[in-house]
Amino acid sequence: MKRARIYHRGRDVWAQVIEGETKLRLPDGAQLPVNGAHWLPPVQRGAAVYALGLNYADHNKELGFAPKLETPLVFMKGDNCFVGHQGDTPRPANANQMHPECELVAVIGRPARNVTAEQGLACVGGYTVANDYAIREYLENYYRPNARVKNRDATTPIGPWIVDASDIPDPQNLRLTTRVNGALVQDGSTADMILSVAGLVSYLSGVTTLMPGDLILTGTPQGVHFCAAGDIVESEIEGVGKLVNHLVSA
Structure with a gap:
C-alpha cells in the first residue's frame, strides 16, 4: 500500500x-x-529526521574521501527543509554548485531501542524518496554538513508517498536515479550502501530510541551534477516512486 x-x-x-x-x-x-x-511532504510533524552523509563508497571516492568512514556521518534535519512532490525549491543566486542527491528514506514503524542489525528491518514501516540537495559553496566541513547546506527551507523534496515496507522485500537491491531536464545524472543501487538500512536502524537505536514516523535518509550514490534555476529534477527509486521537483530562483 x-x-x-x-x-x-x-x-x-x-x-x-x-x-x-x-x-x-x-x-x-x-x-x-x-x-x-x-x-x-509525507512527514509526520515532530518526527525526528536522521540523515546520512558519505554512506556510498562510490560517492565518497567521487568527492575524494576514503571509501568508508570509521563511524557513520549522521546529521539532523528540521521540518521546514521539506517540500512535497511537484514542489518548488529555491536556488540561491550564488549557489553555482547546488546538486541533487537521490536517497532512499526509511520510515520507522515501531519503537526501536538497542536493536540488532538482524532486527532492524522489522522496525521499518515503509519507504519513500528524498532529494537532499547539497550546496557545495556553503559547506564549512565536508564531514559535518552545516545548517546552511542541509536545513534551508524547501531544499529537501520528499515523497510522493510512503510505500509499506512489506512491498519492498529487499531495500538493499533498489536502483536509484536522478534526471535533470530528462538527462540521467545519477544512477546507483542501494546495494552499494556502506551501512545498510538494517544497520542504520541498529546503529541509531543504540544512540536514541527511534519512534514511529521517524525518518532515516540513507545517503546518495555518485553523480554530482550542478543545477540551475528552471531545472526539473526527477529522483526515482525502483519500487518506491518518482519524486519531481522544480528549481526556482530564490
Whole structure:
C-alpha cells in the first residue's frame, strides 16, 4: 500500500494511492486524480529526521574521501527543509554548485531501542524518496554538513508517498536515479550502501530510541551534477516512486 499526504479543501489529509498510482482515495472514500493533488511532504510533524552523509563508497571516492568512514556521518534535519512532490525549491543566486542527491528514506514503524542489525528491518514501516540537495559553496566541513547546506527551507523534496515496507522485500537491491531536464545524472543501487538500512536502524537505536514516523535518509550514490534555476529534477527509486521537483530562483 502507498499513502500520500495532501492538502485538500483546506485540510491536511492522508490518502491511499490506488488504481495504478492514478488516483487517491481520501479518508471519506472520495477519489481524486493524482494530477489534481496538492502534494505535501509525507512527514509526520515532530518526527525526528536522521540523515546520512558519505554512506556510498562510490560517492565518497567521487568527492575524494576514503571509501568508508570509521563511524557513520549522521546529521539532523528540521521540518521546514521539506517540500512535497511537484514542489518548488529555491536556488540561491550564488549557489553555482547546488546538486541533487537521490536517497532512499526509511520510515520507522515501531519503537526501536538497542536493536540488532538482524532486527532492524522489522522496525521499518515503509519507504519513500528524498532529494537532499547539497550546496557545495556553503559547506564549512565536508564531514559535518552545516545548517546552511542541509536545513534551508524547501531544499529537501520528499515523497510522493510512503510505500509499506512489506512491498519492498529487499531495500538493499533498489536502483536509484536522478534526471535533470530528462538527462540521467545519477544512477546507483542501494546495494552499494556502506551501512545498510538494517544497520542504520541498529546503529541509531543504540544512540536514541527511534519512534514511529521517524525518518532515516540513507545517503546518495555518485553523480554530482550542478543545477540551475528552471531545472526539473526527477529522483526515482525502483519500487518506491518518482519524486519531481522544480528549481526556482530564490
